[in-house]
Amino acid sequence: MSIVVVDPAAPDAGSIGKAADVLRAGHLVAFPTETVYGLGANALDPAAVDRIYAAKGRPSYNPLIVHVSSVARAQDVVALWPDAADRLAQAFWPGPLTLVLPRRAIVAAGVTAGLDTVAVRVPAHPVALALITAADLPVAAPSANRSTEVSPTTAAHVEKSLGDRVDMILDGGPTHVGIESTVLDLSSAHPTLLRPGMISIARLEAIVGPIVQASHTGGEAARPSPGMLEKHYSPRARVVLVDASDVGMRVEQERASSQRVGAMVITADVEPSSTIMRLPAEAEHYASRLYATLHALDDVGSDVIVIERVPNSSEWLGVQDRLRRAAHD
Ligand code: TXA
Ligand code: MG
Numbered sequence: 001m002s003i004v005v006v007d008p009a010a011p012d013a014g015s016i017g018k019a020a021d022v023l024r025a026g027h028l029v030a031f032p033t034e035t036v037y038g039l040g041a042n043a044l045d046p047a048a049v050d051r052i053y054a055a056k057g058r059p060s061y062n063p064l065i066v067h068v069s070s071v072a073r074a075q076d077v078v079a080l081w082p083d084a085a086d087r088l089a090q091a092f093w094p095g096p097l098t099l100v101l102p103r104r105a106i107v108a109a110g111v112t113a114g115l116d117t118v119a120v121r122v123p124a125h126p127v128a129l130a131l132i133t134a135a136d137l138p139v140a141a142p143s144a145n146r147s148t149e150v151s152p153t154t155a156a157h158v159e160k161s162l163g164d165r166v167d168m169i170l171d172g173g174p175t176h177v178g179i180e181s182t183v184l185d186l187s188s189a190h191p192t193l194l195r196p197g198m199i200s201i202a203r204l205e206a207i208v209g210p211i212v213q214a215s216h217t218g219g220e221a222a223r224p225s226p227g228m229l230e231k232h233y234s235p236r237a238r239v240v241l242v243d244a245s246d247v248g249m250r251v252e253q254e255r256a257s258s259q260r261v262g263a264m265v266i267t268a269d270v271e272p273s274s275t276i277m278r279l280p281a282e283a284e285h286y287a288s289r290l291y292a293t294l295h296a297l298d299d300v301g302s303d304v305i306v307i308e309r310v311p312n313s314s315e316w317l318g319v320q321d322r323l324r325r326a327a328h329d
Contacts, residue, residue: 016170029170046108056142077107079103094125096197100194179290180195183197
């Protein structure tokens, strides 16, 4: 496996060309997007797509997102391009919004895990766009981590999780958005939110009208995304979510039972230290640091990570979702 450092704003054509060759040869390249690092393969090559599942240890029923460089290239992989898709793409692409639409047969069946729909997005990262454009392929890419682990926001996170299971890592520094894209299903009667992200429901509704929220419990109105496992985005350490006023007490309790304790707080009245980390009070900045902080607390050998519950407002929905899954055992 090779790690190639590239300028995130202006990656050099030579490095991108090499990575594109790796993709065209049917191998795996990890690359930065604006959300998290992706583990890319040629979405038209069934054997290459199988390598993604093998490298991640990902269950075969959990479909992948196809990354493309433009609306025109998105239309190569979807069978329908409704007006709503067009308006959303105009508003949010390139960016952290994934649209689920009826698929075309050209897409390798493994990408969609046998579904008749495909998830597609144009990432807002110069390295990702340069790679996809140079390869001249739709690139299937889940987050570049072993299944159920915390997603990577740096090349070092990718290396720690996947090691030699990936052929090449393009190191474009830390990613900015910090949590995965918002996934919106446009293939059924009503636009349905399958995974919350940093593009809020309110911003989507302003463009396409009312959006159905897929329930975690699987109600009648909404089916969750096939891959939305309850245990996901999980550090090795046990994660507990508590109210701000209980953080100090919980940290003391865990220490009293000989646990190595890490904590992530926003407002809680506790003394910061190398393992008691204070995060920003704005959702956007919190999300940007969430996974790197979980990785860091794991790396120092925390047994438990005590996390202050985040606010209940709409801009925190994506972060709330990831924290809930991280805490699920
Ligand atoms: O920000 C992101 O979305 C990152 C970067 C690399 O682009 N990718 C990512 O991929 O998070 P992954 O594979 O970890 O998550 C893909 C999500 C899963 O929840 C999966 O179930 C859903 O998208 N998905 C993919 N195809 C789908 C489909 N046809 N129908 C419904 N859900 C789908
Ligand atoms: Mg993932």
